Amino acid sequence: MASFLTKCLLDFFVAFGVVLGGTMLAGICAVITLDPPVHRMETVAEQIKIWAMVAAIGGTIDPIRAIETHFHDGHISPAIQQILYIVCAFVGAHMGTSLIKWICGTGAAP
Template structure:
């Protein structure tokens, strides 16, 4: 159970970090090229979200294959674990995107 939770946390923070880091670097790039960084950062945060999830779960199609194989073999528990890893990565990427949106809008909602 500890290994499962550890992997969930790892996937969450990798996805969160990819969104946060990629977006911040895009903002720095915008400043260097004299473009307004807010619009660029919001766009990049949305576009990079799926890639953050892919990076967090391993960057290949293997987790999806593992789900398929486990279901076909009748082993539900490992398939559910893989699905939860993907969910943790999604939550991390989404929270990173939400944080960037919050920062770019000055902390106000809307």
């Protein structure tokens, strides 16, 4: 159980960090290129969200294949764990995007 929670937290924070780090670096790039950083940061935060999830769950199709294999073999628990890992990565990426929107002043306060 501890390794499951550890993996969930790791997926959450990796996805959160990918969105936050990528967006902040895009903001720095916007300043260097004299673009409005707020607009660039919001755009990148939305575009990078799915890639943050992919990076958090391993970057391959293996988690989806694991879900299929476990359901096919009748083992529900490992498939549910994989789904929960994906959900944790989504929540991390979404919270990162929401934080960026809040920082930029276009989103509601969390």
